[in-house]
Every structure is written in structure tokens, then in C-alpha cells.
Amino acid sequence: xxxxxxxxxxxxxxxxxxxxxxxxxxxxxxxxxxxxxxxxxxxxxxxxxxxxxxxxxxxxxxxxxxxxxxxxxxxxxxxxxxxxxxxxxxxxxxxxxxxxxxxxxxxxxxxxxxxxxxxxxxxxxxxxxxxxxxxxxxxxxxxxxxxxxxxxxxxxxxxxxxxxxxxxxxxxxxxxxxxxxxxxxxxxxxxxxxxxxxxxxxxxxxxxxxxxxxxxxxxxxxxxxxxxxxxxxxxxxxxxxxxxxxxxxxxxxxxxxxxxxxxxxxxxxxxxxxxxxxxxxxxxxxxxxxxxxxxxxxxxxxxxxxxxxxxxxxxxxxxxxxxxxxxxxxxxxxxxxxxxxxxxxxxxxxxxxxxxxxxxxxxxxxxxxxxxxxx
Amino acid sequence: xxxxxxxxxxxxxxxxxxxxxxxxxxxxxxxxxxxxxxxxxxxxxxxxxxxxxxxxxxxxxxxxxxxxxxxxxxxxxxxxxxxxxxxxxxxxxxxxxxxxxxxxxxxxxxxxxxxxxxxxxxxxxxxxxxxxxxxxxxxxxxxxxxxxxxxxxxxxxxxxxxxxxxxxxxxxxxxxxxxxxxxxxxxxxxxxxxxxxxxxxxxxxxxxxxxxxxxxxxxxxxxxxxxxxxxxxxxxxxxxxxxxxxxxxxxxxxxxxxxxxxxxxxxxxxxxxxxxxxxxxxxxxxxxxxxxxxxxxxxxxxxxxxxxxxxxxxxxxxxxxxxxxxxxxxxxxxxxxxxxxxxxxxxxxxxxxxxxxxxxxxxxxxxxxxxxxxx
Numbered sequence: 001x002x003x004x005x006x007x008x009x010x011x012x013x014x015x016x017x018x019x020x021x022x023x024x025x026x027x028x029x030x031x032x033x034x035x036x037x038x039x040x041x042x043x044x045x046x047x048x049x050x051x052x053x054x055x056x057x058x059x060x061x062x063x064x065x066x067x068x069x070x071x072x073x074x075x076x077x078x079x080x081x082x083x084x085x086x087x088x089x090x091x092x093x094x095x096x097x098x099x100x101x102x103x104x105x106x107x108x109x110x111x112x113x114x115x116x117x118x119x120x121x122x123x124x125x126x127x128x129x130x131x132x133x134x135x136x137x138x139x140x141x142x143x144x145x146x147x148x149x150x151x152x153x154x155x156x157x158x159x160x161x162x163x164x165x166x167x168x169x170x171x172x173x174x175x176x177x178x179x180x181x182x183x184x185x186x187x188x189x190x191x192x193x194x195x196x197x198x199x200x201x202x203x204x205x206x207x208x209x210x211x212x213x214x215x216x217x218x219x220x221x222x223x224x225x226x227x228x229x230x231x232x233x234x235x236x237x238x239x240x241x242x243x244x245x246x247x248x249x250x251x252x253x254x255x256x257x258x259x260x261x262x263x264x265x266x267x268x269x270x271x272x273x274x275x276x277x278x279x280x281x282x283x284x285x286x287x288x289x290x291x292x293x294x295x296x297x298x299x300x301x302x303x304x305x306x307x308x309x310x311x312x313x314x315x316x317x318x319x320x321x322x323x324x325x326x327x328x329x330x331x332x333x334x335x336x337x338x339x340x341x342x343x344x345x346x347x348x349x350x351x352x353x354x355x356x357x358x359x360x361x362x363x364x365x366x367x368x369x370x371x372x373x374x375x
Numbered sequence: 376x377x378x379x380x381x382x383x384x385x386x387x388x389x390x391x392x393x394x395x396x397x398x399x400x401x402x403x404x405x406x407x408x409x410x411x412x413x414x415x416x417x418x419x420x421x422x423x424x425x426x427x428x429x430x431x432x433x434x435x436x437x438x439x440x441x442x443x444x445x446x447x448x449x450x451x452x453x454x455x456x457x458x459x460x461x462x463x464x465x466x467x468x469x470x471x472x473x474x475x476x477x478x479x480x481x482x483x484x485x486x487x488x489x490x491x492x493x494x495x496x497x498x499x500x501x502x503x504x505x506x507x508x509x510x511x512x513x514x515x516x517x518x519x520x521x522x523x524x525x526x527x528x529x530x531x532x533x534x535x536x537x538x539x540x541x542x543x544x545x546x547x548x549x550x551x552x553x554x555x556x557x558x559x560x561x562x563x564x565x566x567x568x569x570x571x572x573x574x575x576x577x578x579x580x581x582x583x584x585x586x587x588x589x590x591x592x593x594x595x596x597x598x599x600x601x602x603x604x605x606x607x608x609x610x611x612x613x614x615x616x617x618x619x620x621x622x623x624x625x626x627x628x629x630x631x632x633x634x635x636x637x638x639x640x641x642x643x644x645x646x647x648x649x650x651x652x653x654x655x656x657x658x659x660x661x662x663x664x665x666x667x668x669x670x671x672x673x674x675x676x677x678x679x680x681x682x683x684x685x686x687x688x689x690x691x692x693x694x695x696x697x698x699x700x701x702x703x704x705x706x707x708x709x710x711x712x713x714x715x716x717x718x719x720x721x722x723x724x725x726x727x728x729x730x731x732x733x734x735x736x737x738x739x740x741x742x743x744x745x746x747x748x749x750x
Binding site for chain 2: 037038039040041042043044046067068071072075076077081082083084299300302312313315316317319320322323324326327329330331332333334335
């Protein structure tokens with residue numbers, strides 16, 4: 001994997017870059033649609049590629065390990081072959097998912113014991129095992145196994161948790177170095193910076209991950225309940241401590257506004273379930289603002305769902321989409337998810353153009369006003 | 376609307392025809408994907424048109440009347456504008472749906488009183504009202520309002536029910552003649568032949584509908600619990616009594632085998648929820664037989680779901696589709712529904728080619744053996 005920093009904006013830390021992976025190039029800033037269980041919910045891979053113009057998608061090691069399971073993924077020849085997405089893939093390690101399990105997981109030095117959310121069976125994830133799983137999945141970019149520190153952790157908890165994540169990171173890199181990719185192309189391992197809302201811990205964590213000559217670095221444990229301002233502050237602190245010649249990935253973030261604010265602070269890569277999950281609930285993001293499609297005001301509005309939209313789904317009418325969502329028709333969830341993903345891709349692509357040739361900062365400020373509008 | 380009988384098969388009653396509607400031509404035999412509430416579940420209109428190659432789709436007057444409601448459809452300019460399907464549309468009158476409501480509907484001379492399955496509100500459908508509703512929806516082909524006689528009705532019930540349907544048919548045609556289409560193109564009204572499993576009643580009903588110079592004729596009240604052999608017998612009896620120069624529509628039928636058997640008996644048009652409903656449950660129809668995608672045997676089968684399939688979805692693997700269905704991922708229901716519809720379209724198109732240029736009967740007999748295979 002290779003990263004070229006193409007340009008930094010004039011009056012912002014926003015960066016335009018180019019990542020080259022074994023499955024193709026990715027222009028940054030980039031948004032990565034989430035395909036937790038190997039499918040971006042409601043979207044054919046053909047449409048992701050040709051209409052939404054996704055450049056990389058996510059999978060999740062925890063979910064894929066439980067279902068379909070590693071032997072099946074290996075016999076398919078990896079996730080790319082399994083789900084027909086032949087572009088770059090990044091897999092999350094499952095640290096966040098295991099953290100979400102709450103009562104049914106137990107963390108020790110060795111790893112994390114947890115019960116499957118599907119059938120209650122017991123499993124142990126260790127840093128080594130999670131690297132092995134991601135070797136089997138065959139993602140281009142794989143993530144270290146970490147403890148995702150809860151948003152309300154006190155300093156002492158966060159400090160201990162970070163120490164554990166650091167020890168686990170060594171074990172991840174050891175395993176990664178000892179093993180080979182399974183399918184004939186290289187994989188890259190990204191460390192994850194934890195440290196909760198404590199700048200001191202975040203600085204320590206950043207210094208630590210830099211000891212590894214990784215292909216990119218991720219910021220985890222944000223957008224887990226802390227205030228937005230705190231998230232931006234931590235993001236800015238960490239990003240400015242990271243090397244300029246590697247991509248920076250802010251995990252699980254966020255709304256369109258969060259994304260623009262984080263690009264402004266030097267972030268290159270994003271993923272989030274918001275466009276698909278909120279889409280399924282009838283929420284649409286557009287360049288003019290947010291629409292709740294359940295709202296009665298759209299009932300008789302026969303104009304396209306997004307006049308400026310880039311996708312073929314944007315020519316469906318607001319009234320029709322509202323009808324589908326209200327009636328619980330699958331197609332409603334499909335259209336809304338599809339539109340939102342296409343919008344997210346448009347947003348980061350336009351941000352890149354502004355970094356390259358325009359005035360990113362002014363554009364961002366204008367755009368954020370619109371994005372905060374309730375239509 | 377116009378129907379050209381292009382060819383009748385050499386050794387069968389199977390017919391190849393061409394229907395011309397205000398929204399385009401339809402080659403018969405044809406299968407019409409069902410879009411009950413204005414959307415074929417899980418399928419974009421673009422894909423219906425370009426990939427599945429549907430030539431006409433169905434809507435349902437009962438469902439569309441309740442939701443989104445007639446004022447919204449009228450302000451959209453009809454269903455074509457509302458759902459972006461610009462090809463031909465046929466609407467069912469709602470007779471069958473009201474019949475399905477059981478306890479919450481009451482039939483009188485005037486019409487049928489029923490309670491909405493959505494909010495329990497009371498409504499009255501009369502033959503006149505149902506014609507008006509379908510004028511508002513703007514379908515190219517609209518259906519008469521009938522009582523769908525239950526499959527287990529005794530002769531006396533079936534006879535009385537048929538008499539009512541006959542009186543209602545007069546009222547439908549009167550209203551149809553008195554009113555104008557709303558959107559600048561002509562609509563056609565098809566009568567529905569009832570009479571349950573009683574040949575004598577079916578013959579009476581057929582004679583009665585022929586008194587109206589309709590653009591086409593439908594057979595209703597089959598596939599409602601009677602034996603398959605009875606269904607074929609009634610279909611054959613009725614079809615052979617109908618005029619040769621008008622299309623014949625067998626409502627709500629059926630499996631791929633049912634469709635081939637009925638084409639053989641002179642039927643031109645079909646609709647059914649089986650390809651989409653069974654698809655959502657993980658059942659796939661292919662030219663080699665039926666597959667239950669939940670079956671463990673597909674777990675590790677990485678071959679395409681249908682080697683002979685005509686759709687882009689057919690290149691997904693069996694193992695992947697099984698994983699999606701088992702995991703409850705929306706995309707599983709989409710792929711299976713999409714494949715099944717494309718298969719149904721391939722089936723009727725191939726039937727037509729065999730009628731035109733091949734040996735329909737031998738092909739049909741061979742194909743039915745395969746269709747009955749459990750893979």
C-alpha cells in the first residue's frame with residue numbers, strides 16, 4: 001500500500017491524497033460504506049461501484065467470523081471473491097463490536113471472551129487471532145485489535161485500557177510480521193489510537209503508534225458519547241501529531257458535518273453506518289439540508305428527492321419515497337440508503353476538489369450551514 | 376389497446392401475441408411482476424426495465440387507495456409518474472384483497488364494506504368506485520370489481536356469487552363508459568370470469584363476459600385452494616371458450632410449472648407474488664430446478680447462483696446468497712427476488728420463442744421435469 005499526499009489546503013489542515021492498494025486506488029478524503037456482514041445493506045456491489053462510486057468498503061471481522069465463518073471465507077478465496085466487490089476493502093477488527101456487547105464480554109490480558117450475539121456460543125478474540133481472521137478475510141487494510149474505551153471512562157480506566165491496547169498492538173504487529181497474506185496480495189495493518197477524551201493519553205497513544213512504521217493510522221474511541229467539541233479537539237490534537245505522509249482514519253464518524261469538520265482537521269478516511277441506518281429510518285442527507293421522509297410535508301411533493309443528486313435514485317419523487325417508507329416497502333430503505341451513500345461520496349469528492357482547486361475553508365463553512373438545515 | 380395474435384403453436388393451444396398499450400408493447404405470453412403498493416418489492420424500476428426486462432407491472436387498487444391514497448396519486452399524475460415506471464401497468468381491482476380480509480369485510484348488492492388492514496377505518500368499494508379509483512391510478516389495463524369466490528364454496532354459493540359478479544360487471548362497464556381517462560391516454564377494462572370449480576358456472580360466466588366487447592378477459596378465483604388438476608381443467612375450458620383475438624389473463628398464477636401448463640392451455644398473461652415472496656424466503660427458481668438457499672448444502676458452494684441466469688445478480692455465489700439470507704441481510708431478499716423475476720421473464724420469453732419457432736410442447740415437457748427438480 002502506498003499513500004501520496006497530493007495537496008494540503010491553503011488555509012486548513014485538509015488534505016487531498018491518493019492511496020494505492022492491491023485492489024485499486026482511493027482518492028482521499030474518502031468515505032467508506034459499511035458492509036458489516038459482507039454486504040452494504042440494501043445495495044448491490046454493481047451499484048456501489050458504478051452509481052455510488054464507492055472506492056473502498058468496510059467489512060467487520062467480528063461479524064464475518066461468526067457468520068459465514070472463516071472456513072467459508074477461505075474457501076471462497078477471501079471476502080472480495082465472496083461478495084463480488086473487487087475494489088479495496090478494509091476490515092474493522094471487532095474491538096468496537098466486542099465492546100458493544102457489554103455484559104456478555106470479559107476483557108483480560110490475553111484477549112476478550114465474549115458470547116456470540118447470534119447463538120450465545122463462547123469465543124475468545126486475542127490480538128493474534130484477530131490478525132489471523134483478517135488474513136483469512138483478505139482485506140487490503142486490516143485493523144489492530146484494541147479495547148474501545150467507553151466514552152464515560154475516568155482517567156484511570158482510560159489509562160489502563162490504553163496500556164492494554166498498546167501491549168495488544170505489539171502482539172498484533174508480531175503476528176502480522178510472522179504471517180503471510182493468503183491470497184497473493186499484500187495487506188496493511190493500521191494501529192488504532194485510543195485514550196478516550198484525555199489529551200495526555202491521546203498524545204501518549206499517538207507517540208506509541210508512531211513507533212510502528214504502519215501504512216496508516218486510525219483514531220478510535222471517538223463518537224462514543226463524548227461532546228462533539230471534544231471529539232473535534234481530540235481529532236485535531238492527534239492528527240497534528242501524526243506523520244504527514246500516512247493516511248489518517250477517524251473510525252465510525254459520522255454525520256456529514258462531522259466529516260467536513262474532521263477533514264478540516266486533517267483526517268483522510270471515514271466510515272459510518274449513519275447513511276444506511278438513518279436511511280432505513282427515512283432520514284435523507286442532501287446538499288440543501290436534512291429531510292425526514294416520514295414528515296407529512298413530503299406527502300404531496302412530487303419533485304425529485306434531490307435536484308442536485310448524482311444518483312439515479314434521486315429522480316424518484318419525495319412523495320413516492322415517503323409512501324414507500326411509511327408503507328414499510330423495502331424499496332424505500334434501498335432508495336434512502338443508496339441516496340445517502342451517493343451523497344456522502346459526493347461530499348468527500350467535492351471536499352477534495354475544493355482542497356485541490358478551490359477554497360476549502362469557505363466552501364466548508366457554507367456547506368455546514370446548509371447541512372444543518374432541516375428541510 | 377390492441378392485441379395481435381401472432382402465432383398459435385403447432386401441437387398446443389399456446390399462443391404468441393403482441394399487445395399494444397399507450398405505454399408500449401407487450402409480447403405474450405407475459406409475466407407481470409406484482410407491485411402491490413406501487414413498488415415491486417426490493418426492485419428499482421430501472422432494474423425492472425433494463426435487467427429483468429419486465430414489459431408490464433401490476434399495481435393494486437385496494438392497496439393504493441388506502442396508501443398513498445387517490446388524491447396523492449392524482450396530483451402525481453397517476454401511478455406511472457408516481458413510481459417512475461413508464462411502461463404498461465395493470466391494476467387489480469381489489470376484489471381479491473377484499474376477499475382475503477375475511478372477517479373484516481361484508482358483501483352486499485351495493486358493494487363490499489371492509490375495514491382497512493392498516494388503521495381499521497371503514498370503507499365501501501362499489502363497482503363504480505373501483506372504476507373511478509383505477510381511472511385515478513391511470514393503469515393501462517384496469518380490472519372489473521368482482522367477488523372472488525372462495526375455493527371451497529359449494530355450488531349454490533358459487534352460483535349466487537357469480538350472479539353478483541355479473542351484475543357488478545354491468546355496473547363497471549356502465550361507469551367505465553360514462554367516464555373518461557384522466558391523463559390523456561386510453562384505458563382498457565378487463566372482465567373477470569368467476570364460477571369456482573364448477574364447469575357449468577365457468578361456461579356461463581365466459582358466455583356472459585363475451586357480451587362485452589372487452590379488450591381482454593381474465594380468469595379469477597383459481598389457485599385459491601383447489602387441486603392443481605382442477606385449475607388446469609377450468610383454465611382449459613374457459614380459454615377454449617374465449618375469443619381468439621383477445622388476450623387471456625389467468626390471475627394470480629403461479630409457479631413456473633403452473634405458468635407453462637397454462638400457456639399450453641391458451642393463456643397469455645400471468646401475475647403472481649411467488650417470485651418475490653418466495654425469493655424473500657430464500658427460494659430460487661432456475662432452469663435446472665428449485666433451490667432452498669437456507670439449505671446447508673449451499674454453505675460452501677462458490678459457484679454462481681444460476682450459471683444460465685440472464686441477470687447480473689446471477690453472478691453472486693450460492694454461498695454468498697445463503698449467507699445473506701441466513702443473516703437476514705436485505706440484499707439477500709433483493710438478489711433472490713430479482714433473480715426469480717428475471718427467471719420468470721426468461722421462462723415466458725423462451726416459451727414464446729418455442730411457440731414461434733420451435734416445438735413448444737416438447738420443450739415444455741422437458742422444462743417441467745427440470746422445474747420440478749429439487750436441487
